[in-house]
Every structure is written in C-alpha cells, then in structure tokens.
Amino acid sequence: MIRHSRKPVGCMDRVLGMTTFVRVAENSSFAGAGRALGMSASTVTLHVQAIEERLGVRLLNRTTRHVSMTEAGHAYYDSCTRILADIDSAEQVAQELQSKPRGTLRLNAAPPIPSLIAPVVADFTAQYPDVSLDMTVSARMVELVEEGFDLSLRVIPVPDSSLIIRRLAGFRFTVCGAPGYLAQRGTPVELADLADHNCLIYSDSPFGKEW
Numbered sequence: 001m002i003r004h005s006r007k008p009v010g011c012m013d014r015v016l017g018m019t020t021f022v023r024v025a026e027n028s029s030f031a032g033a034g035r036a037l038g039m040s041a042s043t044v045t046l047h048v049q050a051i052e053e054r055l056g057v058r059l060l061n062r063t064t065r066h067v068s069m070t071e072a073g074h075a076y077y078d079s080c081t082r083i084l085a086d087i088d089s090a091e092q093v094a095q096e097l098q099s100k101p102r103g104t105l106r107l108n109a110a111p112p113i114p115s116l117i118a119p120v121v122a123d124f125t126a127q128y129p130d131v132s133l134d135m136t137v138s139a140r141m142v143e144l145v146e147e148g149f150d151l152s153l154r155v156i157p158v159p160d161s162s163l164i165i166r167r168l169a170g171f172r173f174t175v176c177g178a179p180g181y182l183a184q185r186g187t188p189v190e191l192a193d194l195a196d197h198n199c200l201i202y203s204d205s206p207f208g209k210e211w
Helices: 011-027 030-037 041-055 071-099 114-127 179-185 191-196
Strands: 060-062 067-069 103-109 131-137 151-153
Touching: 011 030, 011 041, 011 071, 030 041, 041 071, 067 071, 114 131
Parallel strands: 103 131, 103 151
Antiparallel strands: 060 067
C-alpha cells in the first residue's frame, strides 16, 4: 500500500521528478531513462517512488522486463509534458529577450545630457528597433526603483552606494565673459580675481549656488 507523504517538496525537485517520470514513461525503462538523463537506474527509481509516495497513487506498473503506465500514470504524464513544455517555452522567451532586447527602457537624465547622447540614442534605437526609449529630464536625482526608472545619467557622483554606478566621461567648466563686460570690469587673471566679478548661476545646479 502506498501512503501519502506530506513532506514539502521544492519546485526544482518537482521539475526534476516530472522530467524523470516522463523519461521513464517514454523509454518504458528505468535504465533507459537513466541513460537519457545521465543518472543511475536506482536514482531514477527513487525519483519515481518519491512522486508516487507524495501523490499516494501508483503511476507505473513494473515487471522484470517491462514498465507501463497506469491510468493515473497516463494522466500524470500528459500533465507533466504540458508543464515541462511551458517551462521550456518560458526559458526560451527569457533567452530571446536577453539576446534581442525589446520593451521600454525608462531613462532619466540631467538637463545637460540629452543633447550629448542624442547620436547614441539614435544609433541604439536603430540597432534595437524593438526597444522604445522613454526619457525624462530632471535636475534632481530621481529614486530609480520607486519611480520605475531603469537608468539615470547624471553630471555629479550619486551618494547612494546601493546603486550600481559607472563613470562614462569627464567634463570641465569654463569661465566665460562678454567682451563688453570684460572691457568694463577687467579680465580676471587668477582664480581669486573671480570674487570681484558678477556671475550668472544656474539655480538648479547640483553644485549649489556658491560662486
């Protein structure tokens, strides 16, 4: 008599058990299933027995020369083949997405960035036509996870160490003055001379309003 076991079984164990049972059913042999799966016949037997004990039903009729499915075994086989086919299909879809990007890429960028990356964006969308780019421009650093962004391009380092950060390029600031202004106020020669000059500052600059 087969008794039902209530011992919890992991998903991976169930998938392996289903795969093993299907191979036994298709080969009508524990040894044949073992050769197909690269495991011993005794291990195959243990997997099938574990399934039968968990379900509380006999799935296979065994003789010294032949293995055949019971009525419950046929029903279980049909379900297993569908489930395993769905798993293969799910993995194939994931692999295709990895090899050929598709979907929507949500990008956040600092105000100076869009004009700089426009050629790159054009090349990217031409190379991956199945990808749509949704770009939001903001001076503030967004919360990537909370606000649903995949990537953010900023002009200053981000203090949040939990983010994965990559330095793409460097840039320099240039002090500029109109010829008329310099004729009236003089041209600064040293850095300290800037303290005596007027300055227009971008109010949302991440560096603050210090001149």
